[in-house]
Amino acid sequence: RTNQQRLWDSLMEMGEIGGTEKGGCCRLALTDLDKQGRDLFVRWCEEAGCTITVDRMGNIFARRAGQDDSLPPVVMGSHLDTQPTGGKFDGVYGVLAGLEVIRTLNDHGIETRAPIEASVWTNEEGSRFPPAMVSSGVFAGAFDLEYGLSRADLDGKTMGEELARIGYAGSAEVGGRPFKAFFEAHIEQGPILEAEGKRIGVVTDAQGQRWYEITLTGQESHAGPTPMPTRRDALVGAARIVDLVNRIGMEHQPNACATVGLMQVFPNSRNVIPGQVFFTVDFRHPDAEVLARMDQALQEGARRIVEDQRLEMDFEQIWYSPPVPFDRDCVASVRQATESLGLSHREMVSGAGHDACYISRVAPTSMIFVPCEDGISHNEAERAAPADLAAGCDVLFKAVLERAND
Amino acid sequence: RTNQQRLWDSLMEMGEIGGTEKGGCCRLALTDLDKQGRDLFVRWCEEAGCTITVDRMGNIFARRAGQDDSLPPVVMGSHLDTQPTGGKFDGVYGVLAGLEVIRTLNDHGIETRAPIEASVWTNEEGSRFPPAMVSSGVFAGAFDLEYGLSRADLDGKTMGEELARIGYAGSAEVGGRPFKAFFEAHIEQGPILEAEGKRIGVVTDAQGQRWYEITLTGQESHAGPTPMPTRRDALVGAARIVDLVNRIGMEHQPNACATVGLMQVFPNSRNVIPGQVFFTVDFRHPDAEVLARMDQALQEGARRIVEDQRLEMDFEQIWYSPPVPFDRDCVASVRQATESLGLSHREMVSGAGHDACYISRVAPTSMIFVPCEDGISHNEAERAAPADLAAGCDVLFKAVLERAND
Ligand SMILES: NC(=O)NCCC(=O)O
Ligand SMILES: NC(=O)NCCC(=O)O
Numbered sequence: 095r096t097n098q099q100r101l102w103d104s105l106m107e108m109g110e111i112g113g114t115e116k117g118g119c120c121r122l123a124l125t126d127l128d129k130q131g132r133d134l135f136v137r138w139c140e141e142a143g144c145t146i147t148v149d150r151m152g153n154i155f156a157r158r159a160g161q162d163d164s165l166p167p168v169v170m171g172s173h174l175d176t177q178p179t180g181g182k183f184d185g186v187y188g189v190l191a192g193l194e195v196i197r198t199l200n201d202h203g204i205e206t207r208a209p210i211e212a213s214v215w216t217n218e219e220g221s222r223f224p225p226a227m228v229s230s231g232v233f234a235g236a237f238d239l240e241y242g243l244s245r246a247d248l249d250g251k252t253m254g255e256e257l258a259r260i261g262y263a264g265s266a267e268v269g270g271r272p273f274k275a276f277f278e279a280h281i282e283q284g285p286i287l288e289a290e291g292k293r294i295g296v297v298t299d300a301q302g303q304r305w306y307e308i309t310l311t312g313q314e315s316h317a318g319p320t321p322m323p324t325r326r327d328a329l330v331g332a333a334r335i336v337d338l339v340n341r342i343g344m345e346h347q348p349n350a351c352a353t354v355g356l357m358q359v360f361p362n363s364r365n366v367i368p369g370q371v372f373f374t375v376d377f378r379h380p381d382a383e384v385l386a387r388m389d390q391a392l393q394e395g396a397r398r399i400v401e402d403q404r405l406e407m408d409f410e411q412i413w414y415s416p417p418v419p420f421d422r423d424c425v426a427s428v429r430q431a432t433e434s435l436g437l438s439h440r441e442m443v444s445g446a447g448h449d450a451c452y453i454s455r456v457a458p459t460s461m462i463f464v465p466c467e468d469g470i471s472h473n474e475a476e477r478a479a480p481a482d483l484a485a486g487c488d489v490l491f492k493a494v495l496e497r498a499n500d
Numbered sequence: 501r502t503n504q505q506r507l508w509d510s511l512m513e514m515g516e517i518g519g520t521e522k523g524g525c526c527r528l529a530l531t532d533l534d535k536q537g538r539d540l541f542v543r544w545c546e547e548a549g550c551t552i553t554v555d556r557m558g559n560i561f562a563r564r565a566g567q568d569d570s571l572p573p574v575v576m577g578s579h580l581d582t583q584p585t586g587g588k589f590d591g592v593y594g595v596l597a598g599l600e601v602i603r604t605l606n607d608h609g610i611e612t613r614a615p616i617e618a619s620v621w622t623n624e625e626g627s628r629f630p631p632a633m634v635s636s637g638v639f640a641g642a643f644d645l646e647y648g649l650s651r652a653d654l655d656g657k658t659m660g661e662e663l664a665r666i667g668y669a670g671s672a673e674v675g676g677r678p679f680k681a682f683f684e685a686h687i688e689q690g691p692i693l694e695a696e697g698k699r700i701g702v703v704t705d706a707q708g709q710r711w712y713e714i715t716l717t718g719q720e721s722h723a724g725p726t727p728m729p730t731r732r733d734a735l736v737g738a739a740r741i742v743d744l745v746n747r748i749g750m751e752h753q754p755n756a757c758a759t760v761g762l763m764q765v766f767p768n769s770r771n772v773i774p775g776q777v778f779f780t781v782d783f784r785h786p787d788a789e790v791l792a793r794m795d796q797a798l799q800e801g802a803r804r805i806v807e808d809q810r811l812e813m814d815f816e817q818i819w820y821s822p823p824v825p826f827d828r829d830c831v832a833s834v835r836q837a838t839e840s841l842g843l844s845h846r847e848m849v850s851g852a853g854h855d856a857c858y859i860s861r862v863a864p865t866s867m868i869f870v871p872c873e874d875g876i877s878h879n880e881a882e883r884a885a886p887a888d889l890a891a892g893c894d895v896l897f898k899a900v901l902e903r904a905n906d
Contacts, residue, residue: 178767179720179775221769284725301724305770314585316878317759317782318707319690319851322749329760333742340736343728353723354735355770357763361585363627364711364761364780366878369585374770376723445725446771472722472772 096491097201098484101194105483108134108174108190109182118474119182123175123217124152124256131174132262135189135214142196144212148264151229151242152216152257155266158196160209160498166272168206168498169457170195170490171213172280172449177221181476183281183466183483189214191279191487195494206498208274215449216257222247224374225305225413230449233269234456242268248358273457275424275497278450279490280461281478282442285469292440293485294432295463298425300444300451301349302385302417306375306392308335309408310400314361314369329359329368331403338395339375342388350388351378351445380443382417418451424460424493431492437485462489502897503607504890507600511889514540514580514596515588524880525588529581529623530558530662537580538668541595541620548602550618554670557635557648558622558663561672564602566615566904572678574612574904575863576601576896577619578686578855583627587882589687589872589889595620597685597893601900612904614680621855622663628653630780631711631819636855639675640862648674654764679863681830681903684856685892686867687884688848691875698844699891701869702835706850706857707755708791708823712781712798714741715814716806720767720775735765735774737809744801745781748794756794757784757851786823786849824857830866830899837898843891868892868899 111130112121121127132154136146139156147155157167172188192212199206215233220226223245232242243254257263282288287295312326336354343352357373375392379385393409400407432439442463444451450461464486467477517536518527527533538560542552545562553561563573578594598618605612621639626632629651638648649660663669688694693701718732742760749758763779781798785791799815806813838845848869850857856867870892873883 177769177772179769179772219769220771224770226771282725283722285727285730303724313876314879315876316689316852317761318709318757318784318853319688319877320757320875321691322746322753322757324691327746327759329742329763330746333739333746333760336735336739337743340728340733340739347728351724351726351728353733353771353773354739355723355765355772355774356768357735357765358768359761359763361583362762362764363583363585363625363878364630365626365632365759365782366583366585366761367759368761369879376771378724446722447724469726470719470721471725472769473720473775 096194096198096484096487098480100197101190101484101487102480104190105182105186108186112176114474116474118476119176119180120178121176122178122222123219124253124260128175129260132214135174138193139212142193142200144196147266148262149266149268150239150264151232151268152262152264153229153233154214156212158199158210161205161207163209165208166274167209167211168494169211169213169273169276170494171215172278173215173218175217175219177219177472179474181471181473183476183478184283184471185218187281187483188279191490194487195491198491206495208498210494210498217253218449223253226447227449227452230452234452235269236452236455239268269456276450276453276457276459277490277493278448278461279486280448280463281466281471282463283446283466283471286442287463287465288469290440293437293482294439294489295442296425296429296432296439297444297461297463298420298441299380300418300448301378301380302382303415303447304377304385304389304411305413307410307412308375309370309372311370311406315367317365317367320367325367326404327367328371328405331400331405332357332371332373334399335396338399339392342391346379346384346388349380350384378445380417415447415451418454420454420460421458424458427493427496428460428462428489431489434492435488462486502600502604502890502893504886506603507596507890507893508886510596511588511592514592518582520880522880524882525582525586526584527582528584528628529625530659530666532666534581535666538620541580544599545618548599548606550602553672554668555672555674556645556670557638557674558668558670559635559639560620562618564605564616567611567613569615571614572680573615573617574900575617575619575679575682576900577621578684579621579624581623581625583625583878585880587877587879589882589884590689590877591624593687593889594685597896600893601897604897612901614904616900616904623659624855629659632853633855633858636858640858641675642858642861645674675862682856682859682863682865683896683899684854684867685896686854686869687872687877688869689872689877690851692848693869693871694875696846698846699888700838700843700845700895701848702831702838702845703850703867703869704826704831704847705786706824706854707784707786708788709821709853710783710791710795710817711819713816713818714781715776715778717776717812721773723771723773726773731773732810733773734777734811737806737811738763738777738779740805741802744805745798748797752785752790752794755786756790784851788823821853821857824860826860826866827864830864833899833902834866834868834895837895840898841894868895
């Protein structure tokens with residue numbers, strides 16, 4: 095068994111870096127706070143006897159040697175970056191559960207045949223630098239290195255610049271080496287485990303995602319003397335597309351999700367008809383065909399709205415992450431570990447994207463979910479119970495040990 | 501006749517302060533650029549032999565003595581602040597037309613019986629510090645001084661602090677002294693004069709306005725694993741209210757205007773369901789009763805939308821400026837001046853609010869409009885023809901001279 099208290103204390107200590115008044119965490123990718131979080135993780139891993147490698151995307155690998163150190167490692171991990179108003183568990187749990195597995199092996203003096211690594215993937219959230227999971231994506235060959243390093247935030251700062259600034263532009267090549275297996279522990283971020291009173295989610299698949307950026311351009315003009323019938327109000331068009339996105343999500347129930355999370359209005363002045371609006375769309379569905387139908391409905395509906403409002407539209411799908419089936423054997427390892435520990439469980443599909451989604455392209459991969467309160471995440475109120483987190487960590491320990499020794 | 505070239509050159513020189521690449525102007529109220537614009541105006545007025553007074557709201561009065569300097573002055577003026585993406589004429593024209601009248605009187609050595617003043621009113625736009633026309637409002641007793649000085653921008657900086665910072669927190673009492681008459685020259689900011697080929701708008705009335713601030717609160721949550729039916733998406737609610745506002749405007753044609761100009765989404769992250777949205781509404785109509793019906797439709801419709809989406813709503817009407825009938829005698833002075841100059845003209849209702857609206861509560865007041873290209877303003881592409889601007893200035897000259905000598 096892993097050490098519940100030590101895991102919890104590490105989560106709380108890490109959560110203080112960027113900790114918010116409401117008990118959440120704001121530690122955006124590649125900020126000074128992200129650097130502090132990385133430094134703490136690296137220190138803990140070195141204290142646990144690990145060797146640290148940082149690659150050119152800033153991904154961190156903390157390696158505990160195996161009896162046969164030439165074997166590919168069994169890798170655990172997730173991310174340390176958070177949403178602007180995020181919680182203390184999303185991502186961080188999967189990183190520190192990996193560290194806790196290594197600490198537990200050390201406690202008991204257990205050697206493994208293959209090496210074991212705890213990993214941190216850069217900018218998983220995609221909040222500061224879209225898209226999400228960009229650095230595990232480069233690792234897995236979904237994106238090339240240049241694409242990864244040139245991702246820019248809304249101020250135009252790139253990941254490459256910011257990695258160099260905080261001292262995490264490593265020298266290791268990104269990817270190109272085999273993993274024996276990859277396991278990511280994570281909070282569910284949805285309401286199912288809690289509602290059904292189950293402790294462990296055995297994750298078989300992850301749903302597909304399409305992300306869009308849309309800019310509508312109309313004509314700025316005075317809110318007073320400009321007659322309604324002649325207006326070209328970019329915000330009226332954007333509002334109707336937000337409504338359309340919501341209706342597309344509702345029409346493809348169950349399972350579809352459709353969200354406009356970000357919107358910027360120009361010039362954003364009370365008595366000026368908005369001349370330009372920039373916003374994003376996030377579509378998800380476990381079935382790629384349904385996702386394609388949602389895409390078509392958005393394109394057609396948006397085009398009708400902008401024609402009606404006499405607006406210009408710049409419409410771009412900036413990211414497509416297809417549905418992911420995880421590795422049958424890794425899923426079986428997680429199920430067996432869960433059963434041997436006598437934990438209640440169910441199979442599930444991940445609603446969120448995870449670094450495991452990309453890593454599954456280059457290594458046998460699966461995930462372990464634990465419940466979170468009210469299914470809430472990407473919210474400062476995100477919470478998970480110490481006993482659930484420890485149970486997920488025990489499952490990770492067992493699955494990793496089995497894989498590293500087989 | 502006033503000097504067309506001098507007026508134009510002054511407009512262009514002032515327009516360089518905050519001048520934008522697209523040929524517009526960004527000189528928000530009480531910024532460093534606003535200070536530079538004020539300093540230039542004060543210097544020009546002193547060179548024209550005027551005495552400067554600044555009151556506690558930062559309103560500036562440049563006085564040209566009369567033969568009987570104990571008489572109340574005839575006052576001209578408007579504002580020097582602009583929208584974030586504003587033009588070079590809105591407001592500035594009325595200020596510099598006032599200066600041009602004084603310069604022309606000097607050119608010809610004309611003395612007037614009553615003194616004449618050119619004025620600058622602080623923060624007319626209401627873009628940085630809502631509401632609009634706040635300092636002419638304090639002058640006219642529509643707001644008290646404390647209210648005026650405590651208006652805050654989105655960063656929480658108050659007008660009082662910013663006036664002190666740029667050195668325009670004057671010592672004169674705000675208001676409490678009589679004007680013989682007040683005239684404001686302004687670009688029309690709408691399409692009517694241009695469409696009808698008329699040079700001068702004789703402004704008889706200004707329409708009423710209601711400004712609102714609305715905050716919707718739902719629940720931030722992850723855009724992936726959070727099922728659509730359980731969401732409380734503040735942006736979906738806000739989008740439906742934007743659509744409602746637009747429909748209310750369309751349903752009260754002709755004459756109604758309805759605009760959402762400003763919106764802020766929190767936390768504004770692509771893969772987070774928005775937990776809070778703040779936005780503004782601007783309603784206008786020349787008839788107070790119709791404006792009240794629009795208000796009712798908004799309140800009822802918004803309440804239905806937020807109930808449907810299970811959101812909380814903070815709904816506040818932050819400003820009501822009732823329809824304004826201008827002074828019959830002042831309107832007649834403008835009409836006569838226009839006719840005696842042989843200029844084409846029509847009567848009109850102002851769609852925008854103006855400092856003249858508040859000053860009309862404490863002094864006989866009217867306005868002079870000139871055409872602007874395509875009726876566009878609150879836009880960097882705002883443009884007006886030198887000959888039209890000079891024609892309006894000639895009308896101002898005649899009306900002021902008549903009043904100052906009667
Ligand atoms: N796990 C998680 O919150 N990932 C962020 C990427 C996504 O939006 O799915
Ligand atoms: N003239 C002008 O643009 N005034 C700003 C106040 C308003 O929105 O009417």
